[in-house]
Amino acid sequence: MIDFSILIDHFDTYLEGFKNTILASIIGLIGSFIIxxxxxxxxIAPIKPFNWIGTAYVEFIRNIPLxxxxxxxxxxxxxxxxxxxxxxxxxxxxxxxxxxxxxxxIRAGILSVPKGQMEAARSxxxxxxxxxxxxxxxxxxKIVIPPIGxxxxxxxxxxxxxxxxxxxDLMYFGDIVSSHTFxxxxxxxxxxxxxxxxxxxxxxxxxxxxxxxARSY
Amino acid sequence: xxxxxxxxxxxxxxxxxxxxxxxxxxxxxxxxSTSKNALEQIKERDxxxxxxxxxxxxxxxxxxxxxxxxxxxxxxxxxxxxEILGDENKVEFKEVTSKxxxxxxxxxxxxxxVATMTISEERKKEVDFSDVYFHAxxxxxxxxxxxxxxxxxxxxxxxxxxVKGSTSALNIREKAPEATVLEFExxxxxxxxxxxxxxxxxxxxxxxxxxxxxxDPNYTLVGGTFTEEPYGIAVKKGNKELVDAIxxxxxxxxxxxxxxxxKNKWIKTNE
Numbered sequence: 001m002i003d004f005s006i007l008i009d010h011f012d013t014y015l016e017g018f019k020n021t022i023l024a025s026i027i028g029l030i031g032s033f034i035i036x037x038x039x040x041x042x043x044i045a046p047i048k049p050f051n052w053i054g055t056a057y058v059e060f061i062r063n064i065p066l067x068x069x070x071x072x073x074x075x076x077x078x079x080x081x082x083x084x085x086x087x088x089x090x091x092x093x094x095x096x097x098x099x100x101x102x103x104x105x106i107r108a109g110i111l112s113v114p115k116g117q118m119e120a121a122r123s124x125x126x127x128x129x130x131x132x133x134x135x136x137x138x139x140x141x142k143i144v145i146p147p148i149g150x151x152x153x154x155x156x157x158x159x160x161x162x163x164x165x166x167x168x169d170l171m172y173f174g175d176i177v178s179s180h181t182f183x184x185x186x187x188x189x190x191x192x193x194x195x196x197x198x199x200x201x202x203x204x205x206x207x208x209x210x211x212x213x214a215r216s217y
Numbered sequence: 218x219x220x221x222x223x224x225x226x227x228x229x230x231x232x233x234x235x236x237x238x239x240x241x242x243x244x245x246x247x248x249x250s251t252s253k254n255a256l257e258q259i260k261e262r263d264x265x266x267x268x269x270x271x272x273x274x275x276x277x278x279x280x281x282x283x284x285x286x287x288x289x290x291x292x293x294x295x296x297x298x299x300e301i302l303g304d305e306n307k308v309e310f311k312e313v314t315s316k317x318x319x320x321x322x323x324x325x326x327x328x329x330x331v332a333t334m335t336i337s338e339e340r341k342k343e344v345d346f347s348d349v350y351f352h353a354x355x356x357x358x359x360x361x362x363x364x365x366x367x368x369x370x371x372x373x374x375x376x377x378x379x380v381k382g383s384t385s386a387l388n389i390r391e392k393a394p395e396a397t398v399l400e401f402e403x404x405x406x407x408x409x410x411x412x413x414x415x416x417x418x419x420x421x422x423x424x425x426x427x428x429x430x431x432x433d434p435n436y437t438l439v440g441g442t443f444t445e446e447p448y449g450i451a452v453k454k455g456n457k458e459l460v461d462a463i464x465x466x467x468x469x470x471x472x473x474x475x476x477x478x479x480k481n482k483w484i485k486t487n488e
């Protein structure tokens with residue numbers, strides 16, 4: 001059956017990859033959320049050029065493979081003098097890629113708040129941004145939590161892209177352990193388990209938030 | 218009508234389930250059946266399936282214009298087919314990488330590996346090797362004018378690029394313990410990373426590095442070779458007949474001068 005000595009013998013290697021995967025995921029989560037909110041606001045703001053930029057971003061980024069974005073940051077940017085190591089390049093790619101999906105989720109959430117809410121807020125004297133912050137976003141957040149949660153879980157799993165560009169993550173070290181022990185199946189089973197350790201709590205966290213926010217309004 | 222459809226569906230399900238089961242049990246019964254007659258199996262099929270590299274210039278490279286794989290390993294495989302099956306076209310090539318070749322061999326996807334594979338004690342536990350068919354040695358590839366002139370220049374902070382699953386990745390950690398080793402999926406990616414400045418040197422067998430220097434003259438080999446890398450042809454463990462047949466074919470090739478002809482066609486050492 002599964003050979004646990006692989007896990008025990010190479011635990012330090014796994015652990016180092018695990019640490020970097022966690023780090024890439026956390027930075028990716030924060031980064032993609034911030035970019036995602038900005039892009040979503042741009043897409044629905046009542047200013048045309050902003051709409052164009054937001055739409056261009058979403059349609060361009062979400063329709064190309066993450067791998068290509070990662071390669072762009074890793075081997076493309078050096079051509080113009082920007083040198084990023086595998087970890088940084090991969091994490092940026094991850095944030096930028098996931099942000100396009102998050103932007104779409106947030107936009108959908110905001111648009112699902114009835115139009116009258118914005119009109120009422122504006123006619124009571126709030127500026128567009130104030131209305132957004134105080135009236136629309138608090139209602140939208142409930143709706144967008146589940147889809148954003150999904151994107152966060154995807155982001156953690158997609159961080160395995162770092163393994164291809166020497167980003168020193170779990171997948172990278174999984175490949176190394178596998179190539180040095182000639183064991184394929186068992187090595188990746190453990191890699192998968194490490195990902196589960198991250199994604200299952202995330203999954204439950206999202207569900208908890210969903211329930212709490214549903215109660216608060 | 219409906220019933221026959223349902224039974225058809227059940228049949229398909231049953232078939233796929235049994236295939237799954239067969240796949241699970243493969244490793245046990247395959248070894249017993251193939252261990253005796255891997256050579257006979259090849260002869261019966263009248264075709265050998267050879268795992269070769271598709272990304273290694275001079276050894277095994279898919280030519281994008283013709284779609285054909287070309288190189289030293291390819292020509293050697295064709296000669297083997299000629300010696301064993303009497304026709305150099307009775308060979309089918311499958312792409313392997315350093316990472317996938319042993320699992321593919323053990324799964325029965327390929328009959329043998331002719332893919333710049335170094336004979337090592339560790340690998341001998343996994344596969345059986347033929348006699349040496351090519352003598353290579355590990356070296357370093359750097360950009361022309363690089364301060365790195367040899368192993369001794371790989372100090373702390375220098376990044377050395379290698380390929381996952383290769384012996385050179387293990388060796389370089391021993392020979393230059395200070396340097397950071399970054400490993401990539403294949404030689405193309407490692408070379409791309411070197412070209413974009415993601416590392417200071419690329420290490421692997423000189424034979425492969427010559428191919429890269431041949432492709433991009435801005436890069437050059439430095440420091441000579443610092444290991445012995447005897448390349449062997451690998452077959453699934455316990456297939457003595459096949460190993461013997463390969464060794465005999467290799468010997469015939471050397472005797473007839475065909476080996477040197479192939480070698481000179483691909484490998485031009487400029488030393």
